[in-house]
Amino acid sequence: MRVRVLVFLALLLLATLGGGIADTSAQTPSPDDINRVAKQLSCPTCAGINVADCPTETCAQWRAKIGELLAAGKTDQEILEYFASRYGDHVLQVPPPRGFFLGVWIVPVLAILAALGTFGYLVHRWTQRSARPETSAASPEEVEDEYLRRVQRELDTWWK
Amino acid sequence: MVADLGYVALLLAFVLSIFAALAAWWGERRRTRELILSARNGVLAVAGLLTLAVCLELGLLLSSDFRVMYVAQVTNRAMPAFFKLTALWGGQAGSLLFWSWLMALFAAAAVLRGWQRTRVLIPKVIVVTQLTLAFFLSLIVGVWALLASPLEALGMSTGAALMAEMETLTPFYQLDFTPSDGRGLNPLLRHWGMIVHPPLLYLGFVGFVIPFAFAVAALSTRQTGDLWIRVIRRWTLVAWLFLSMGLLVGMWWAYGVLGWGGYWGWDPVENAALMPWLTGTAFLHSVIIQERRGMFKVWNMVLIMITYSLVIFGTFLTRSGVVSSVHAFAQSGIGPLFLGFVGITFVASVLLLFARLDSLRSENRLDSLVSREAIFLFNNLLFLAIFFVTLWGTIFPVVSELLAGQKAIVGPPFFNQVNGPLFALLVLTMGMAPLMPWRRTAPGKLARLLQWPVVTGLATTLGLLAVPTLRQFAVLPGTALRIVPVTAFYGLLAFTLMVIGQEFWRGIRARRRVTGERYATAWLNLIRYNRRRYGGYLVHVGVVMIALGVIGTHFFKVETQRNLARGESFTLTSPLTGSYTVTYEGLRVSATAADVRRTAAELKVTREGQVLAWLYPAQDFFIAQEQAVTTPAMRHSLAEDLYIILAGWENGGTTATFKAYVEPLVNWLWIGGLVFILGTAVAAWPTQAEERRTAVATEVSGHAVTARS
Secondary structure, X not given: OHHHHHHHHHHHHHHHHHXXXXXXXXXXXXXXXXXXXXXXXXXXXXXXXEOOOOOOHHHXXXXXXXXXXXXXXXXXXXXXXXXXXXXXXXXXXXOOOOHHHHHHHHHHHHHHHHHHHHHHXXXXXXXXXXXXXXXXXXXHHHHHHHHHHHHHHHHHOOOO | OHHHHHHHHHHHHHHHHHHHHHHXXXXXXXXXXXXXXXXXXXXXXXXXXXXXXXXXXXXHHHOOOOOEHHHHHHOOOOOOHHHHHHXXXXXXXXXXXXXXXXXXXXXXXXXXXXXXXXXXOHHHHHHHHHHHHHHHHHXXXXXXXXXXXXXXXXXXXXXXXXXXXXXXXXXXXXXXXXXXXXXXXXXXXXXXXXXXXXXXXXXXXXXOHXXXXXXXXXXXXXXXXXXXXXXXXXXXXXXXXXXXXXXXXXXXXXXXXXXXXXXXXXXXXXXXXXXXXXXXXXXXXXXXXXXXXXXXXXXXXXXXXXXXXXXXXXHHHHHHOOOOOHHHHOOXXXXXXXXXXXXXXXXHHHHHHHHOHHHHOOOOOOOOOOXXXXXXXXXXXXXXXXXXXXXXHHHHHHHHHHHHOOOOOOOHHHHHHXXXXXXXXXXXXXXXXXXXXXXXXXXXXXXXXXXXXXXXXXXXXXXXXXXXXXXXXXEOOXXXXXXXXXXXXXXXXXXXXXXXXXXXXXXXXXXXXXXXXXXXXXXXXXHHHOHHHHHHHHHHHHHHHHHHHHHHXXXXXXXXXXXXXXXXXXXXEEOOOEEEEEEEEEEEEEEEEOOEEEEEEEEXXXXXXXXXXXXXXXXXXXXXXOEXXXXXXXXXXXXXXXXXXXXXXXXXXXXXXXXXEEEEOHHHHHHHHHHHHHHHHHHHOOOHHHHHHHHHHHHHHOOOOOOOO
């Protein structure tokens, strides 16, 4: 039963993945094709804007270049690599997964694991402790503590 | 003359804020009542002086006194008076003055409000708020310029130059000449969204300083019991409300004005405002645990300390925006000073925390993994994880450049991919939490409560999977379909909504059994007598609606770019409502204001031959600034927006280029925002029961003012 569900889900996933592969064989690229690639590039002069949305002249030229490369039959990935090798990795929206840049992804994963670890540890520790019997009545020590605390408080509020 | 007076007020406020901090400190140490009273009066005087300074600055802006450098930087003669006033927060020096003024008012209000009830905490609250304020004022009174010559003497010429420059940062700095006209405000900011956005954000930022001040005061005086938690509850909620509104209005402005079809770009400035919101939200939840169960005491301290640091860091980032490059950072003296201040205050508060760990022992233990406490802990860690991911993505370009010497940009895909699943988990905990009682859960009861929500959630997911048009449209640009996670997320939202609905229903039924009220009355009374709880649920409903819009626009957005000749048309197929046919009818030029020339395209939007709307996307040309701004045109509906911008035109408009977007469910984001704000207001509204509880907490701590001594 469970196997069948899994097989169904796997097939569903495959079917959906299959539908996502875009047809890149078009001869004259449409503006939408160009934007698809341009979105994955960052404007080299203005921070935080991708090339598809950027109104500057530079980005217009880059879009034209993307159009040329698409018409020449280059794939999206090849075009991104073309721009990255010419202008540097910082024109990509996300740093390429190599060398130091792997840290972009690894550090958050480590952080999430650490958070999960912390959660497990805290829950474990706290539930362990609660297994021990708790003293219900206040010990003489605590009573004295409470007395000292009140004295301290009164000392603290001398100026009111 | 006016500028000189303003500068003197500013300088006096700076000196007095330092005096107030020192007097409160010494007064408490030396037990000198007069010094503490004097410190209080100092706080009030600072608030008064800064009010005067702000009024004078407004006068200068209104009268276009361009000899004052700040006035020349942010206004010009052609600007309407209203925009001249709001230019107070249009530039760096002015917004630092504005920030300081708000801080001074908040500090004065906190001191006056807490004077009777929380006397023991007040001296330290004064110390913290006034030191924070003094730091901000130090940036705009030019005192750092005094460091220039000593640094020069030590041979640190770059540092000296940076510090010398700080002299010009005061909003009252006067030029040697009077320019004939000012530079004026960036046209993109001439919108009411941008007028209210910075003040809201700043109110949120400043508001969070108050809970931090009380936290530090509680730690240093060892009054770590219930008192400070109860006192700061409303301060925190109000700060959080303003911060949330600031974020929402910012998104709304970005969507309506920036014209790129989106509302959130994960850029450093947005992240800077989001990060304290994330830790503040975590804090807001975890203090409930401390109130109810006496647990998480250290954790709460850590959260409010982080939030404080982020608020300062955020002010700095939103003001200068320098995080994309190390070079930009070193171009102004402000960066190092801010980072120094954030570093020092953070280290100092952590040291204080360590020194007081013994007074923060938990009063209770965790009884079970399936309990309100445990799920709140999980929720907190999720908020912190999202915060950390956001922080990491924001500072990575700097880290990379410093450590590896490689420039990089971390764009939206990173944040969406890493934070998306975390947000989904957060929604899950939000849905589960109301079902979890304190301490431990009886499995049978939990199962019974889960029944309907789970059925609703599964039905939603399966139902959506069965809709073929959705399957077809759930595409991230250029990559694989994401139909399963998307529908699962919607299932989660339905689950959460059902849980909240069930909670309301249970409450209403219980009320009706006891009082025999009608349904509507029972519902209203339920909220009225349990504002915190049901206000909180309303906030959660708002979050669900916001999530509905976010997922809708993220996964189902359709966009296209077309170049059309006059009379030509294109169609755009929406995943929810069918196809739009958009016909280009021509260009029209008009003047919308004295200094603005508008070029608008006429578009006829039809569906199956029926005219749905006429849309006029435009480009506004601001003559003084020589800057063009695209103004999108939209057709709104609950299902989606049709959002069109005019990207350009040729030959006087015989052809024109358009970008068109279908933004599914986007309006639920704004409606959800309103529900969210309403819920927060309901939760923050004072109730008598709560006033009584605070009074009890005061009594227990032994600080009630018994006699009018």
